[in-house]
Amino acid sequence: MWVLMPVALAGKLLSPLRQLLSSLWRILVCLFFWLRLTFWWAGTERRQEPRSKEQDKNKEEEEDAFCLPTTPTSVNYHFTRQCNYKCGFCFHTAKTSFVLPLQEAMRGLTMLKEAGMEKINFSGGEPFLHDRGEYLGKLVKFCKEELRLPSVSIVSNGSLIRERWFKNYGEYLDILAISCDSFDEQVNVLIGRGQGKKNHVENLQKLRTWCKNYRVAFKINSVINRFNVEEDMNEQIKVLNPIRWKVFQCLIIEGENSGEDALREAERFVISDEEFERFLDRHKEISCLVPESNQKMKDSYLILDEYMRFLNCRNGRKDPSKSILDVGIEEAIKFSGFDEKMFQKRGGKYVWSKGDLKLDW
16 A cells, blocks of 8 residues: 555656646647648648639630620721732732622621611722722722711722712711821832833822812821831821821731641841831831831731631631631620720721711822
């Protein structure tokens, strides 16, 4: 018994210590699991952060591709790819000779108007080539007289336009844009705008006069490239006094002016962003100048091809949607790649009805 007493006494003395150690152990275990959970959570966040950004990027691209505005406010209809010029940088080349029957084209234009179109721009190819301009004239008249569109415009190289066309259809046209890349006729020939003995610059001056006589707003489009990037066009532009001078940077589109299947090789025409900016700086005093770099131009146009398919240029080529004649506007426009923010940023919507321009005819 006396032997057991020290053991019992020791047990009583060690009991508080065991309780303390047990409590400390529980605290350490809890701390261990808390720290483990904390580090696991931090590690998970670090691992997920790049993935989350990628997901956000993909989500943004998906929204851009599929949450497009359903209102095609301004549409560029390239109803023909055929052209009588051979501009080396052309990014809508003569890959087909197809042109929609007139009634089908009118049906598509009516669908666009019902979907909210306010402005139609007819282009090509050369739009005056098909049926000597009569097909184009009938579309222009239909859009202004029947559809009551606020703005109807044309982009042309001007070589096939006759005064008779203005007499028949000039009253229905708001804006005529003539492509002119140089005021040096030899440069125009190098670019591919030469046509025998015809002088592109002299013809431009004649068209300017016709536009004034028949109350059509006059516009000039110029593509700045390797052959004209050092040119000073200030004096000639001031004399012609267009309502807008659209100045584009030479653009590469795979399958059109670049690549194995392309009909043009535009690489030799390409200029750098810095060269383009220098050209703009040289002409900064021209108040009607509207610059469009490749970044602004590529995704900010709603383009319909000869089959009335929207063309998506986001991947550096023209990927077509299904035709609006087959699937409707709302379905086709989802695949257009249209960047509405850039459209607004580049001034895509402006005073485009000649009734509102208040020009001194």
